[in-house]
Amino acid sequence: xxxxxxxxxxxxxxxxxxxxxxxxxxxxxxxxxxxxxxxxxxxxxxxxxxxxxxxxxxxxxxxxxxxxxxxxxxxxxxxxxxxxxxxxxxxxxxxxxxxxxxxxxxxxxxxxxxxxxxxxxxxxxxxxxxxxxxxxxxxxxxxxxxxxxxxxxxxxxxxxxxxxxxxxxxxxxxxxxxxxxxxxxxxxxxxxxxxxxxxxxxxxxxxxxxxxxxxxxxxxxxxxxxxxxxxxxxxxxxxxxxxxxxxxxxxxxxxxxxxxxxxxxxxxxxxxxxxxxxxxxxxxxxxxxxxxxxxxxxxxxxxxxxxxxxxxxxxxxxxxxxxxxxxxxxxxxxxxxxxxxxxxxxxxxxxxxxxxxxxxxxxxxxxxxxxxxxxxxxxxxxxxxxxxxxxxxxxxxxxxxxxxxxxxxxxxxxxxxxxxxxxxxxxxxxxxxxxxxxxxxxxxxxxxxxxxxxxxxxxxxxxxxxxxxxxxxxxxxxxx
Numbered sequence: 326x327x328x329x330x331x332x333x334x335x336x337x338x339x340x341x342x343x344x345x346x347x348x349x350x351x352x353x354x355x356x357x358x359x360x361x362x363x364x365x366x367x368x369x370x371x372x373x374x375x376x377x378x379x380x381x382x383x384x385x386x387x388x389x390x391x392x393x394x395x396x397x398x399x400x401x402x403x404x405x406x407x408x409x410x411x412x413x414x415x416x417x418x419x420x421x422x423x424x425x426x427x428x429x430x431x432x433x434x435x436x437x438x439x440x441x442x443x444x445x446x447x448x449x450x451x452x453x454x455x456x457x458x459x460x461x462x463x464x465x466x467x468x469x470x471x472x473x474x475x476x477x478x479x480x481x482x483x484x485x486x487x488x489x490x491x492x493x494x495x496x497x498x499x500x501x502x503x504x505x506x507x508x509x510x511x512x513x514x515x516x517x518x519x520x521x522x523x524x525x526x527x528x529x530x531x532x533x534x535x536x537x538x539x540x541x542x543x544x545x546x547x548x549x550x551x552x553x554x555x556x557x558x559x560x561x562x563x564x565x566x567x568x569x570x571x572x573x574x575x576x577x578x579x580x581x582x583x584x585x586x587x588x589x590x591x592x593x594x595x596x597x598x599x600x601x602x603x604x605x606x607x608x609x610x611x612x613x614x615x616x617x618x619x620x621x622x623x624x625x626x627x628x629x630x631x632x633x634x635x636x637x638x639x640x641x642x643x644x645x646x647x648x649x650x651x652x653x654x655x656x657x658x659x660x661x662x663x664x665x666x667x668x669x670x671x672x673x674x675x676x677x678x679x680x681x682x683x684x685x686x687x688x689x690x691x692x693x694x695x696x697x698x699x700x701x702x703x704x705x706x707x708x709x710x711x712x713x714x715x716x717x718x719x720x721x722x723x724x725x726x727x728x729x730x731x732x733x734x735x736x737x738x739x740x741x742x743x744x745x746x747x748x749x750x751x752x753x754x755x756x757x758x759x760x761x762x763x764x765x766x767x768x769x770x771x772x773x774x775x776x777x778x779x780x781x782x783x784x785x786x787x788x789x790x791x792x793x794x795x796x797x798x799x800x801x802x803x804x805x
Contacts (some may be wrong), residue, residue: 351746352724352784358595359733359798363631363641363707366597367723369786373716374709377795378629378643379701387655387680387695389423389432389440395451395458396425401617403694404430405679407465407518407588407662410437411501412669414470419668420501421677422459422468422482423696429460429484431502437670437698445502460504462486463494465588467521467665468501473528481556483521483532486511493519493534495556509557515549518588520665524635525593530556531635533565533589533600540567546585546605550636565589565638566602566630581608587625590676591635592666595798599706600630600638601647601663601676605685615688622686625659626650627678629706647706648678648699656680656697658687663699672767674701703767704733708795711736716791722746722784727801729778730787735765736794743779744786751780756790767797778804 353367360367362376391402408422408429419434428450432440442457450458460466463484470480480498492511498504513519519534532551540547548566551559568584576584585605591598608623627648632638651657659681667676680697681687709718730741739762743754758773770777779785779801789796 352722354724355596355801356725357727357800357802359704359800361595361597361704361707361798362709362718362796363597363599363629364639366633367720369719369721371709371716371718373714374711374718374791374796376642376707377710378641378645378647378707379705380645380647380649381699381701383653383656383700384438384698385653388438388677388698389421389696391425391693391695393442393456395428395453395456396430400690402689404696405465405662405694406664406677406696407467407520407679408664409466409468409666410664410668410675410677411468411470411666414472421696422466422501424464424466424484427462427464427486428458429463429466429482429504431457431459437668437675447502459502460484460496463496465518465520465662467519469521469523469530469665470501471523471530473525478556481521481523481530483512483519483530483534483556485516485519487516491516493532497556507557512553512557512559513551513562518662520588520590520662522591522593522635522665527635529554531591532559532562533591534562535586535588536562536564538564541570541573541583543583545583546587548586548589548602552636565636566600568604569640571640571644572604576606579606581606581623583607588662589630590663590665591632591638593635594667598632598635600632601627602630603627603660603662604646608684611684611686611688613688615691618688618692619686622684624650624684625661627660627663641707643707647701654682655693655695656682658683658692659685660697661685661694669703672703674703674705675699702733702797704798705767708797709791710795711791712793714792717788718796719744719748719788720786722786723801724784725801726781727779727803728781729802729804730771730799731802732762732769732771732789732799733767733797734762734769734791734794736791736796737763738792739763739769739794739796740790741771742788742790744788746784746786748786751785754780756788 493513549562572584591600626646740759
């Protein structure tokens, strides 16, 4: 085959590869972000490697509970983080928007573990302004920070209000504390949980919200998506996440009836998008009756989903819960909702969630609702794993501006080779030339006997070979 014909074949082949960025000639363009192995979009071949989803780790106690008078009502003790935790863009401090029924509350923290409730005197809630309430009459408040918006609208919020004006309502703020409802409200019908995402690639706000619909023979909670540029005019909501036959079969095997999705949190991550979806293992009405309980019972845990465009979503190959119930009592029954994003701290990724001691149909005082913390190693949601035998994964042709290759891996043996677009190894960049990695780090630097950096200016494939390990991600950055 001539070189010209081979190039045409490669270009045509690349058109059929789902791409996180735009194509440059015969390669897929990637930035300096981590490329996690959540799917095979950047993989042309792999053998001896299995993809596994990793559950989070948790502290033994919740990070925030119903401690203030306005967070408790007798035996009814609950605080939710359907909401948001962000790092302040200037100070790095943690900012949390959470809620107690229909009051949007605000807390701050320097380390993400110990939280303060500032007395803001901004909104009257349960008879007093001596509180940390920033807005009343909204449930499930989801906040995003948009650095490209007009200053007075840098922070946007979507939340749910019941009653005669039932629906999702939008608000804006300059500082995240002083909020104003938009003129047009409610902006979307139905309820009652939602999460808001800002997509920096398209400049759009995405509202993932719950709708009860007839799906595969049952009335179920499902997740719909609507899109807006200004938080006022929204696209027609479309179904993006609903339980499938695999969910129902597993739940029936457990003794339940069928699956439902309580809510879904979505966020940009690297060159793609990730999401946490809460799977309700619905068992029917509660067997025991008590105060302040739902008519629907069953446990709820959290699975990982992924997307390349933020609109079309896929389930993970391994559906192991990433936030399972337990082992501690505070979330042994339900994980009712997850904050609408993750925060990076050191070499870890954190997110916050609503933890419940009982299943969905539990009642007080057994039922206590607090805010938990889930942790993973950086990029540690999913890995490609190899055992005693050598596993291999090879990428599609890639274009990048950087020249230094890093891998996030825990292994007894990993090497990398650099190949041209046709798959031929480059001189000096073979597996035999590579300086072997035999340790656990989120930030290994790949080097070869005579090279510390990658060749630049043309599409390249990367090939990793590993024994006894977990390969989480790779990235290419510019060397200093």
